[in-house]
Amino acid sequence: MSPTALGRILAIDYGHKRVGLAITDPLQLIASPLDTIHSQDLVKFVLDYHLREPLAAVVVGMPRTLLNEPTDSTSAVVGLLRRLRRELPAVPIHEIDERFTSRLAKQAMLAGGLGRKARQDKATVDKVSAALILQSFLESPLHP
Numbered sequence: 001m002s003p004t005a006l007g008r009i010l011a012i013d014y015g016h017k018r019v020g021l022a023i024t025d026p027l028q029l030i031a032s033p034l035d036t037i038h039s040q041d042l043v044k045f046v047l048d049y050h051l052r053e054p055l056a057a058v059v060v061g062m063p064r065t066l067l068n069e070p071t072d073s074t075s076a077v078v079g080l081l082r083r084l085r086r087e088l089p090a091v092p093i094h095e096i097d098e099r100f101t102s103r104l105a106k107q108a109m110l111a112g113g114l115g116r117k118a119r120q121d122k123a124t125v126d127k128v129s130a131a132l133i134l135q136s137f138l139e140s141p142l143h144p
Contacts, residue, residue, distance in 0.1 A: 007056030011134030013098065013126050014077050015039060020126025022134045031134035033127035043083055055091050058084060061098030061133040096137050
């Protein structure tokens with residue numbers, strides 16, 4: 001299934017401890033926060049989700065510094081990309097620059113009227129960051 005075919009696209013905002021996830025609607029129009037899970041459970045979660053509802057594509061946020069250099073998480077994300085491509089050979093796996101997503105997520109949460117406590121909840125920030133990564137992908141030339 002290609003991203004142009006109907007089907008959901010899953011986005012991943014990877015962290016060493018926690019991973020934010022977002023998903024599109026089946027028409028790939030809207031990116032919505034999905035969940036936050038422990039990083040050790042990520043591949044199993046993606047494979048189980050794909051069995052329940054086949055994914056059209058997976059988008060992974062690639063962590064880089066402001067100077068476009070690798071961060072302490074970059075090598076883990078590269079390993080994750082390799083594993084997802086091996087486990088899901090028929091599903092396109094894309095990477096997209098994730099710089100600024102946490103900051104933008106906090107700004108979006110503030111603009112959306114979420115209280116201070118909700119904005120400080122890292123799990124919520126991770127889910128919203130994943131939704132921003134996914135929305136960025138949907139608006140990019142990578143998404144046909």
